[in-house]
Amino acid sequence: MTMSPETPAVAERELCGLVNGLAQRIAAHVRERAVPLGLTSAQATALREMTGPMTMRELADRMSCEPSNATFIVDKLEKQGLIERRAHPTDRRAKQLVLTSEGNTLRERLLELLIQDSPLAGLTTQQQRALQDLLEKAVIRS
Amino acid sequence: MTMSPETPAVAERELCGLVNGLAQRIAAHVRERAVPLGLTSAQATALREMTGPMTMRELADRMSCEPSNATFIVDKLEKQGLIERRAHPTDRRAKQLVLTSEGNTLRERLLELLIQDSPLAGLTTQQQRALQDLLEKAVIRS
DNA sequence: CATCAAGCTTGAAATAGTCAAGCTTGAAAT
DNA sequence: ATTTCAAGCTTGACTATTTCAAGCTTGATG
Numbered sequence: 001m002t003m004s005p006e007t008p009a010v011a012e013r014e015l016c017g018l019v020n021g022l023a024q025r026i027a028a029h030v031r032e033r034a035v036p037l038g039l040t041s042a043q044a045t046a047l048r049e050m051t052g053p054m055t056m057r058e059l060a061d062r063m064s065c066e067p068s069n070a071t072f073i074v075d076k077l078e079k080q081g082l083i084e085r086r087a088h089p090t091d092r093r094a095k096q097l098v099l100t101s102e103g104n105t106l107r108e109r110l111l112e113l114l115i116q117d118s119p120l121a122g123l124t125t126q127q128q129r130a131l132q133d134l135l136e137k138a139v140i141r142s
Numbered sequence: 143m144t145m146s147p148e149t150p151a152v153a154e155r156e157l158c159g160l161v162n163g164l165a166q167r168i169a170a171h172v173r174e175r176a177v178p179l180g181l182t183s184a185q186a187t188a189l190r191e192m193t194g195p196m197t198m199r200e201l202a203d204r205m206s207c208e209p210s211n212a213t214f215i216v217d218k219l220e221k222q223g224l225i226e227r228r229a230h231p232t233d234r235r236a237k238q239l240v241l242t243s244e245g246n247t248l249r250e251r252l253l254e255l256l257i258q259d260s261p262l263a264g265l266t267t268q269q270q271r272a273l274q275d276l277l278e279k280a281v282i283r284s
Numbered sequence: 285c286a287t288c289a290a291g292c293t294t295g296a297a298a299t300a301g302t303c304a305a306g307c308t309t310g311a312a313a314t
Numbered sequence: 315a316t317t318t319c320a321a322g323c324t325t326g327a328c329t330a331t332t333t334c335a336a337g338c339t340t341g342a343t344g
Binding site: 289290295298299313 | 335
Binding site: 008012013015016020024025026030048051062111112114119120122127132136139 | 158167172254272280
């Protein structure tokens, strides 16, 4: 690799491929752990992101999906008794999502499973921090 | 939670969310540029990864998807005259995928479009290199 | 040969995603 | 006050994507 100035297009392609690849691995990993718990991959992601009460919009943003998609997913979680839609305390348009106690319990179990053999486990804590830093920069500025 | 040294579970969740978020942005970005060219997001990804002749399996690996999925996508690209399935020179089981000249032309156009306003453009070249490095480490070891 | 694994395809089914349209409510301007 | 516009959520129709199991051909191995 003496001079190979790597055209931007090549770099772009490779980076996209890598990000995509890692995301796929994570999704597969989530899926593997989720299915035994009776969850689809998307449901598990939603559960993972439910760090506390939030609106549909907020959840959709965290999942990087459309609100209509969030509706679809929350519907299922609600049918399973894992989540509740309550009236939002200050905004009557909005719903406030809250995990039921079963939902919370399942979430805890899920999080434990997710840590095990995570695709990110190959990185040291420091590297993970660096990665997080870079990703935040990339995501924020786009 | 006085000193909260960030439990691994929290770090894991945040990193996953970030990777996923960036991947979604990339997919959306690819999609935006692809549709005007008459391609779906998956087709565009396939085209992006077709850096040269390769087998179905190889393409599937690059796209981080199942071979059956690759079949589905290549079918469409083939119908559009962008790609060809040839006999593999040494392995009669395998197909060798080759872009047609139209495919190549379209790929060039696509790559140009993809660079513009890429979600990764917020990072400096150095940062991109660092990110690539970390991602490779993560992907390889998982 | 015989067996087993790899490469690819198929078809069925489930999942996930987009998009446009509609309802309710909030906010802001007039 | 009233109007107007935007935000939050849902719905429905449609499309794309993915999984899975099963099957065929061929390669590699004993």
